[in-house]
Amino acid sequence: MRHVPRKRFGQHFLIDPTIIHKIVALIRPVDSDCMVEIGPGLGALTQPLLEKLPTLQVIEIDRDIVSYLSKYYAEKLIIHAADVLKFDFAVLGNDLRIVGNLPYNISTPLLFHLAKFCHLITDMYFMLQLEVVERMVAQPATADYGRLSVMLQNRFIMEQLLVIPAEAFDPPPRVQSAIVYMRPRAAPIVPPEQEQLFNELVLAAFSQRRKMLRNTLRQYLTAADFDQLRIDPELRAENLSLEQYAVMTQHIHTLNQLKG
Numbered sequence: 001m002r003h004v005p006r007k008r009f010g011q012h013f014l015i016d017p018t019i020i021h022k023i024v025a026l027i028r029p030v031d032s033d034c035m036v037e038i039g040p041g042l043g044a045l046t047q048p049l050l051e052k053l054p055t056l057q058v059i060e061i062d063r064d065i066v067s068y069l070s071k072y073y074a075e076k077l078i079i080h081a082a083d084v085l086k087f088d089f090a091v092l093g094n095d096l097r098i099v100g101n102l103p104y105n106i107s108t109p110l111l112f113h114l115a116k117f118c119h120l121i122t123d124m125y126f127m128l129q130l131e132v133v134e135r136m137v138a139q140p141a142t143a144d145y146g147r148l149s150v151m152l153q154n155r156f157i158m159e160q161l162l163v164i165p166a167e168a169f170d171p172p173p174r175v176q177s178a179i180v181y182m183r184p185r186a187a188p189i190v191p192p193e194q195e196q197l198f199n200e201l202v203l204a205a206f207s208q209r210r211k212m213l214r215n216t217l218r219q220y221l222t223a224a225d226f227d228q229l230r231i232d233p234e235l236r237a238e239n240l241s242l243e244q245y246a247v248m249t250q251h252i253h254t255l256n257q258l259k260g
């Protein structure tokens, strides 16, 4: 089908057969998988995945692409014509394996949306902007370490896999891309009932990442609290590990409970 790529849907279609083959080899689809592809587009990954799977569920927003896919792949493909940011993954069942060459313009909100369903997910393989993948897997005391790293690492084990050059796509994006592997932790580091507080705390700390915690977290922790937690209040957001954010959250949660 002749299709003019739509910028507003972040359409950069994979065209390099060697890279497509490598991505599918990483995913290793097997018969029993409950596989879901986000943004199948013109089928670059869909076609080779379908060769290994009895069925595949896809979520696609572009109505022209939806009608093309429903004609071309009639039977084995279950198409959800929807905006993935509003999609309720719970309707797909559990043990989900989710894959996709994601639209880069919505990657951060999409990752946060998916995190809400991590109890239903076995693993995920995504193509994303390299810079975003580097931020996802970043460790403390590095320039890439930030809110995205802390919030996602709380829920997922993640690994940067292949780096993909822009020429592998049509039209080529202005940036390099990478494949990231994400597997939900058996349990998040921060208990779910403290997640809202954890989110607020991490947001406050990184809102002015060059400032000391003493200032950015003033509304949450006193000098005595920092002392009790054995965390130096002169540190900055980027110096704290996920575990330290979890300990601070637990401490504030307990204080809040005592206050009633």
Ligand SMILES: C[S@@+](CC[C@H](N)C(=O)[O-])C[C@H]1O[C@@H](n2cnc3c(N)ncnc32)[C@H](O)[C@@H]1O
Pocket (backbone or CB within 6 Å): 009, 010, 011, 012, 013, 014, 015, 038, 039, 040, 041, 042, 043, 044, 045, 059, 060, 061, 062, 065, 082, 083, 084, 085, 100, 101, 102, 103, 104, 106
């Ligand atoms: C980068 S393209 C990838 C296409 C194809 N998988 C490939 O690798 O060639 C992103 C795909 O996601 C779709 N898409 C963009 N925004 C979406 C959204 N909010 N919900 C669902 N699909 C979306 C686009 O229409 C497009 O098909």
